[in-house]
Amino acid sequence: DQQVKQNSPSLSVQEGRISILNCDYTNSMFDYFLWYKKYPAEGPTFLISISSIKDKNEDGRFTVFLNKSAKHLSLHIVPSQPGDSAVYFCAGPGADSGGGADGLTFGKGTHLIIQP
Amino acid sequence: ETGVTQSPTHLIKTRGQQVTLRCSSQSGHNTVSWYQQALGQGPQFIFQYYREEENGRGNFPPRFSGLQFPNYSSELNVNALELDDSALYLCASSLELAGGETQYFGPGTRLLVL
Numbered sequence: 001d002q003q004v005k006q007n008s009p010s011l012s013v014q015e016g017r018i019s020i021l022n023c024d025y026t027n028s029m030f031d032y033f034l035w036y037k038k039y040p041a042e043g044p045t046f047l048i049s050i051s052s053i054k055d056k057n058e059d060g061r062f063t064v065f066l067n068k069s070a071k072h073l074s075l076h077i078v079p080s081q082p083g084d085s086a087v088y089f090c091a092g093p094g095a096d097s098g099g100g101a102d103g104l105t106f107g108k109g110t111h112l113i114i115q116p
Numbered sequence: 117e118t119g120v121t122q123s124p125t126h127l128i129k130t131r132g133q134q135v136t137l138r139c140s141s142q143s144g145h146n147t148v149s150w151y152q153q154a155l156g157q158g159p160q161f162i163f164q165y166y167r168e169e170e171n172g173r174g175n176f177p178p179r180f181s182g183l184q185f186p187n188y189s190s191e192l193n194v195n196a197l198e199l200d201d202s203a204l205y206l207c208a209s210s211l212e213l214a215g216g217e218t219q220y221f222g223p224g225t226r227l228l229v230l
Contacts, residue, residue, distance in 0.1 A: 004158075034218065041204055043120070043221035087205070089158050102218060103149050103161030103174055104208075 003027050004092050006107035016114050019077040019108050023090030026071065031090040031109050035064060035106065038087045046074070055068075077112075085114045120209050120222035128228045129150060129197050136224045137192045139207030142181050147171070148190040150182060151206040159206055165190055202229045 014021045014104045023033070031052040037043035050057040050064045051072065057064050063076045077084055092102040121140045129135050141148050147166045151159035161174035165184035179195040188209070192202055204226050208219035 006158075021216075041223070043122075043208075043223045046218050046220060049218060091158075103151070103164055103172060104159070105161070106151075106158030108156065108158045 002107070003030075003094075004090055004105050004107040006088075006090055006110050008110050009108070010111040012115060013080050013109065015082060016079045019075075019080045019084065019112055019114070021077075021088050021090075021112065022077040023073050023075075023107055024057075024071060025073070025092055027092065027094070028068075028071065030094070032093060033064070033073055034061075034091045035068065036089045036091060036106075038089065038109070039096045044089060078115045080112075082114050082116060085112060087111050118220060119182075120129065120207055120220055121148050122205075122207050123223040124225060125223070126226045126228075130230050131159070131184060131197055131199060133197050134193065134195045135227060136162075137207075137227075138195075139192070139209075139222060140189045140222050141188045141190070142210030145209035145211050145220070146188050147210045147217070148188065149186055149208045149210070150190070150192045151208065152201075153204040153206060154200075155203075162192070177196050179182070195230045199229050202227060 003026050034049040035047040037047050038044045048059050048062050066073045087109045089109045090107045123138045149163040149164040153159045162176050163173040164171045168184045181193045186188045204224045206224045208221045210217040210219045
């Protein structure tokens with residue numbers, strides 16, 4: 001059972017506009033979340049994180065919003081640039097197996113395409 | 117500061133064979149985690165090593181095993197390879213075992229099982 005869900009496999013946004021990537025989670029015990037960005041033939045690169053005690057975290061063009069009551073988080077990229085074209089993964093703590101390990105649980109990713 | 121490195125970058129094996137993948141953690145990081153990423157999926161947690169001990173494990177069979185060495189580098193071994201083992205294998209390192217520490221990924225090893 002997927003504990004972290006990214007329901008949009010792809011998203012196309014015009015350069016200069018805002019990109020909004022969404023993520024839902026089922027485990028209310030999750031106390032932090034991370035966003036990773038992945039280019040083809042590279043490993044995921046850490047982008048931004050948020051603790052569950054906050055509802056917003058900002059870093060330059062990237063802002064993550066957390067809505068705990070809805071178990072939903074979103075990543076906003078403003079303004080979107082061509083180099084932002086990549087697959088974005090949302091991740092929470094703990095493995096799907098619930099074994100208490102400190103591995104991350106990832107969504108399936110959203111492929112963001114920035115159009116010129 | 118050296119990032120996470122993995123070797124080899126690509127590998128082709130046949131069903132039933134065994135494979136060893138290698139990972140060097142980022143300088144100063146003592147925790148290494150391994151993930152499997154199948155096509156169109158997010159990375160799936162295999163297991164984690166902290167100070168040479170397996171700290172936790174995801175939903176993978178015992179034929180997936182690992183080691184961590186005193187310099188914190190790590191190996192992932194897969195025995196009796198199956199076609200479904202074809203995937204990108206990612207190694208990630210972090211500073212400490214405590215939850216919330218950001219994990220930094222290597223470029224991955226792409227394994228193809230024929």
